[in-house]
Amino acid sequence: MLLPRIMVMGVGNILLSDEGLGVRFLDQLAKKSLPESVELLEGGTAGLDLIHLIREVDFLIIVDALNANAEPGTLFRLQPGDLHALSEHREVSFHEIGIIEVLAIANLLDKSPKTLIFGVQPKSLEWGVDISPEIEAQFPRLTELILEEIDTIQLKGTFTSVLSA
Structure with missing residues (x-):
């Protein structure tokens, strides 16, 4: 059975403390035993350059700082459409070209x-x-949630249906 190709991408600017949390998180995730079908990618602040990197994968899991005016450390689990709806009310990304634009293109x-x-x-x-x-x-906790997603993708070919971040 051919396993789906999964990419976990950490994005953000590592020079701006918590803005770089997506990239820094990958350092922690890399310490785990991951299936061969999982690739880790430091997206940094590459913006549109990310398009060619994501086109060859079946599933993309992004970790990033999110401006939701919540308590620091609050976790969010979103589909791209959720992020788009949230961005109509406030600037959710701290990047010049956010992940919303990259996914839209x-x-x-x-x-x-x-x-x-x-x-x-x-x-x-x-x-x-x-x-x-x-x-x-x-x-x-973020590691646990992402490992659960990877397991579900490999078993069922989809993300988990529970929105429990």
Whole structure:
């Protein structure tokens, strides 16, 4: 049986403390034993350059800082459409070209994988390379949630239906 290709992408600017949480999180996830069909990618702040990187995967799981005006460390589990609806009310991404735009363009090119986004409300966006303790404390739970998604994708070919972030 051919397993679906899964990419876990961490995005963000590692020079702006919690803005880089997606990239820093991948360091933790890389310590886990992952199936061969799972690829980890540091998307950084690459913006549109990410389109060619995601077109070859079946499932994309994104980890990023998310501005939802919530308590620092709050986890969100969203589909791209949820993120688009949220962005109508506020700027949710801290990047010049956010993941919404990247996914929209990939979709126009018929290259968009099934996508799930795990967002974390940052505490600090100040210059610095350290992640706030409140944010780093969420990494074990985030790891657990993403490993559950990977298992479900491999078993059922879809994301979990439970929205329990």
